[in-house]
Amino acid sequence: MKHTKKKKLLAFVLCMILVLSTAITAFAVDGNFYYVPKDTVELSREIVKDGASQGTLYATVPGGTFKSSTDNAELQMDMQNETSESTVLEAVQTELENTGNTGYTVHQAVMGDVSFRISTEDKARIPEKAVNFRFENTSLDTAHAMGFVYDGSNGTITLYELKEDTLQFEEDVQLEAETVVVGCFDVVEKTAEEKVEDGTKPEDTKASTGVEAITQESNNIQIADTQGIVSIAENYGKLTANYSDTAVEVGYVWYRSINGATEEQQIPTQYYSTTGTNLGKDISTDGKDLYIALNGGALKYNGNETVNYKVKAYAKNDLNEYGLPKEGTTALATSSVYNVTGYYEVQNGSFETPSVTELHSGTNNWQFSNENYKKLKGAWQTTGTANASEYSDSEGADIEIVTTESDNTLDGYSSMSFR
Structure with a gap:
């Protein structure tokens, strides 16, 4: 009897070992993948339009957002810089009005086609976890800006609130497609003519969703001519103003603020080196281009900690022979504030x-x-x-x-x- 019991006990143990071995093998097969990234990472891509930088998009991706069959695979964020904007901006404006912002119109926008892929693969992948986005080095007015994600596969768009005075999304984004357009934009209040045209009452001064009314006295944006807007783009130390209505002959007037001081109108000045070499003007003759270093706007120059520029577009006839506005004239449009990031000394x-x-x-x-x-x-x-x-x-x-x-x-x- 004892011998028989030992045989039964041994058979039971062997059976348990077989079951456990099977379970371990199954776990190894099911777990034959690696998390990418292993820990939270931040990826970035510069957004370029017409050869000029519009800003940088940052994506914070949590660990385990993707899976790979290869160990040590890396996550990459790709971007098609030259995004077709017309369809996207139309969708943004429509969604803006659908959310109750009927008194506002899109002023400026920065966007890019974004996709994620594993370094060992060529195809784009849909993230399994939500991703957070933010923008830096744009010319947008952060106080009146919103973010958006446009899914071209089904034509849907979602607007996102941004953190106060930054261009970072307040909430993470759960992406539903391999490639989406991620962007941000700022808004201006519609004029009475625009409101009448789309059926909005002219006396409406604030949108129901809490976007503040932006008046002509706004800190960053002044609009007198709704047919055009003026923007600023930087290309290696040169700021270039651009007025969107090409049918109007305009001139530009620049304003600079250093370390938070009151902004001052910039008068085009000719500069020479200590040996008498002609260095050129800090502002081009037509006012379109401003050279930051010549204008004394580089960071760390003479104690510069923060330097901001904005530019106003005027009708050409409203400027005097020095390129400055005549008394009593009104700007056609004023840009958002541009924050300088370049340094005077080598970093x-x-x-x-x-x-x-x-x-x-x-x-x-x-x-x-x-x-x-x-x-x-x-x-x-x-x-x-x-x-x-x-x-x-x-x-x-x-x-x-x-x-x-x-x-x-x-x-x-x-x-x-x-x-």
């Missing part, structure tokens, strides 16, 4: 940040993309971009940093200087 001149050896072990050089270099607190950007290589970020090989702090050979770099 990170010896290239300590970011550190190659801390980020990439076993090598003494690495090629960063412009976007990732900026994200890692690098102060430089380059127009000489290059495609990715085995010793670069997957997004591109734009800026190469070489260090002597590695034991690897420096052959091939003998003619270069090192930090």
Whole structure:
């Protein structure tokens, strides 16, 4: 009897081992994937329109938003910069009015087609978790701006409130398509003529959803001519004004505020070097272009901590021979405030940040993309971009940093200087 009981007990144990082994094997098969990203990451892409930067889009993606069959796969955010805006802006305006903002119209907008993919795959993927977006370095009026996501696959658009005085979405976005248009815009109050045309009562001064009425005395926007708007774009230290109504001959007048002081009208000035070399004017003859460094608007110059510009468009006949408005004239339109980000002195001149050896072990050089270099607190950007290589970020090989702090050979770099 004892012998029989031992056999039964042994059979039971063997059976349990078989069941447990089967369960472990099944778990290993079901769990044969890797989370991407492993931890929360922030990705960024510059938004470019007509060759000029419109700002930068940042996406904060939580860990485990995607799955990959490959270990150490990286998450990438792609963007089609030259987004077709007309359909999207029409949808934004319609949704704005559907939410009760019938007294307002879209003033300026910044947007880009966004998609996410795993570095080991070519196809775009739908995030399994919500993503948070924010914009930086735009010319939008943050006090009167909203965000949006447009799904072109079904033509739907969703508006998002932004955090106070920033262009960051207040809530995370659960994306439902592989590619969407993510953007933000600011608004201005419609004129009486526009309100009558679309059936809105002219005396309505505030939208029901809480967007503040924007009057002609607004801090950032003044609109006298509803047929056109004026915007500011920067291209490597040069601000360029653009008035949307090309049928009207206009001139531009610039205003600058330093460290929060009252804004001052800028008078075009001719500059010379200490040796008498002609450096040119800080504002072009037609007023369209302003050169920040010549105008003294670069950060850290003479104590500049914050520098803001805005520009007004005037009818050409309303400006005098110096390019300044005649007494009693009114601007056709005024831009949103532009915040300067460029410095007077070289920043990170010896290239300590970011550190190659801390980020990439076993090598003494690495090629960063412009976007990732900026994200890692690098102060430089380059127009000489290059495609990715085995010793670069997957997004591109734009800026190469070489260090002597590695034991690897420096052959091939003998003619270069090192930090």
